[in-house]
Amino acid sequence: MSRCKNNAVKKLKSSPIEQPVYILVEKFPLHLNPEQITLARNLQMEAAKVWNATCNIHRTVYGRYHYWLKEGALKSLLKGKYGIHSQSVQAVVETYYECCERTRELHAQGGADWKYPYRRKRFFTVIWKEPGIARMGRILRLSNGRGREPLIVKLPERLVGTAIHQAQLVWHRNQYWLHVTVEKPALIKVRGDVTAAIDPGEVHAVTITGGNDALVISGRLLRSFNRLRNKGLRKFQRAISKTKKGSRKRKRLLVKKYRFLNWLERRLAHILHTISANTARWCLQRNVNTVYIGNPEGVRKKDCGRKHNQRMGQWAFGKLRGLLEYKLKRHGIELIPVDECGTSGTCPVCGEYTKQTGRVYRCGNASCGFTGIHRDVLGASGILDKSVNGGFTKGRKLPVTVDYLRPKVLAPKRAA
Ligand SMILES: [Zn+2]
Structure with missing residues (x-):
């Protein structure tokens, strides 16, 4: 606008x-x-x-x-x-x-x-x-x-x-x-040359790693708000469709619907801001000056059924990336989108690709059987490896410590 x-x-x-x-x-x-x-x-x-x-x-x-x-x-x-x-x-x-x-x-x-x-x-x-x-x-x-x-x-x-x-x-x-x-x-500029990578996701909104440690920020709250939105909209739409055009009842319902949508929109924006601000702070603390971010366009365009498609459509990836980009830029950090193809399925030990179904990574190669690391952390580490070294390294170092974070909702505040 x-x-x-x-x-x-x-x-x-x-x-x-x-x-x-x-x-x-x-x-x-x-x-x-x-x-x-x-x-x-x-x-x-x-x-x-x-x-x-x-x-x-x-x-x-x-x-x-x-x-x-x-x-x-x-x-x-x-x-x-x-x-x-x-x-x-x-x-x-x-x-x-x-x-x-x-x-x-x-x-x-x-x-x-x-x-x-x-x-x-x-x-x-x-x-x-x-x-x-x-x-x-x-x-x-x-x-x-x-x-x-x-x-x-x-x-x-x-x-x-x-x-x-x-x-x-x-x-x-x-x-x-x-x-x-x-x-x-202007904000403090980073004075380092550490490289990090982000694996954006729907369950875990952001997973970021610099090689030694990782931060996982939950996206479940975003998801639950989206679900609430769908439910609420369905209710309103059903009620509105029963009223006559231009009637007082319809007008009242429309006002209610928009009030609901506005409320949700601001809540969602707040969560996205919290997620991106936390990520930016993490980068600043570790003197990160370049961040690679996986581009999930391929995943979103795939047709996986009505429910899954709706979820993918509402995944606010573009918005989050936009916020991240300007927040990092203010600290002098560059955000570079990269192809995330194969990053969360490739085994860090033997280098073989296995399609993942659970949250914890499991290698499908019978002679390797590597497991025990969070799938999204491995994904972020894979993006880092691929972007820095140009390909997957066998037996690469994985993040040792992993922190988990959940964005909170603050009490509603009337602005202006
Ligand atoms: Zn393996």
Whole structure:
């Protein structure tokens, strides 16, 4: 949803002062009163008008004069005509050109299915840039130009005192959210050259090893929340299907459904953050500077029946990897995806491959019969071996100590 987040990064690059700061996007839901909701809605409709106008003018000018209008020209054409902050109008135009540029790149790479922006919008994400943002403590005042009512929101406590570069008003599910681009201080960089490997999994979300010891973080909580989600959704869907379209009963049920989904989504995000933060801390303590992560795409695409497929589809691997990547990057650690083919089935002693069914590794070679190590730990160790040495080493050293960790759920907290 954060369409324009590249803007802030671009701006930082061109600024003369090179400071070790990180630009991150923080998201939080807004609890608005009815008047504020009307205002937010009108602002989004106004932003949509800018988008539609940009799209129309850009295409019409080309149709008549065979000339693609430049960004600056469009900005000056639309200046002062809309009920949002002048910088917000410019941000919409910038987003439009960013879209065009991205589409052009994709076309050049051979993705002919991507379309240049053409659709008319009723609502569009409103973006405030620095000149439109003022703050007093926890209160954020988002200006909509002189003489117009500003949008006033409260910041969550974690964002007090951080520099805000940009804010975006986003509609997500059933309420408005604010995505703020904030500046965060740089963190301690690792000063080592240890290599580690991660075996991501569904039962054990992360198994990481550096050769001597290993950490296993359970993914069972994630799994149980996914199960709860499926169960709850089924219940709601069944009840909703019995009601008439547009009826009061249906509306009430929809509100309940979205409240449930939002609750779960935030809980899941919290667990994923905990898992990735623990992994990053583990790496920092051991001076790890390169981490290889197994890519389970092959496992997920395999068809193994309805139930298993649903579980694989809901396995939030991409999300976890994204979080890991940026958390490790802040410490100067590189995350490299590698093919994990055969890593958890190849015997560390004799090198033969056996398909695994249990949690504890068992070698199928009758003359070897090696067993006694956790399958995922062996998988991580295999990924490490394969990535560092280019293949499996017979009789390689295995992690001696293995720690187990379970992410906890904190009590729900109302943000903003
Ligand atoms: Zn063996």
